[in-house]
Amino acid sequence: MVFNIGNQQGGVVNNVAGDQTVHGGQSGHLTADGQDVRGLVGELRTAVEQAQLPPAMVPEVRAELNSLDTEVNRPEPDRAAVAGRLTRITRMLSTAGSLAVAGSRLIGPITALAGWLGTLGQPIMHLLGG
Secondary structure (H helix, E strand, O other): OOOOOOOOOOOOOOOOOOOOOOOOOOOOOOOOOHHHHHHHHHHHHHHHHHOOOOOOOHHHHHHHHHHHHHHHOOOOOOHHHHHHHHHHHHHHHHHOOHHHHHOHHHHHHHHHHHHHHHHHHHHHHHHOOO
């Protein structure tokens, strides 16, 4: 059997020569470039603004979002710094119960950003239950 596969991009790509059984599902997120990452931060900001956070938490979450936005707008973002900020944001949203209430509006951009971070995003995925 011969595989002739061109360029593939994706969060999960399986090439098998026969049957494959997957238990527990597979998922992946691909973020192609910095423009996409900036867009994801914008989506996250919009979702956070729409979530009804406790008033005392709003300044802290906004400060982290502002720092996250500044970092991803650099020519070469420091992924470790992005991971730290995204982890803090995710923890705050989880503590406030916002992740459960807002669902995919918050979880979608957080998950995609964690995917862009690669290994650095794994702790964030664990916070989301993934």
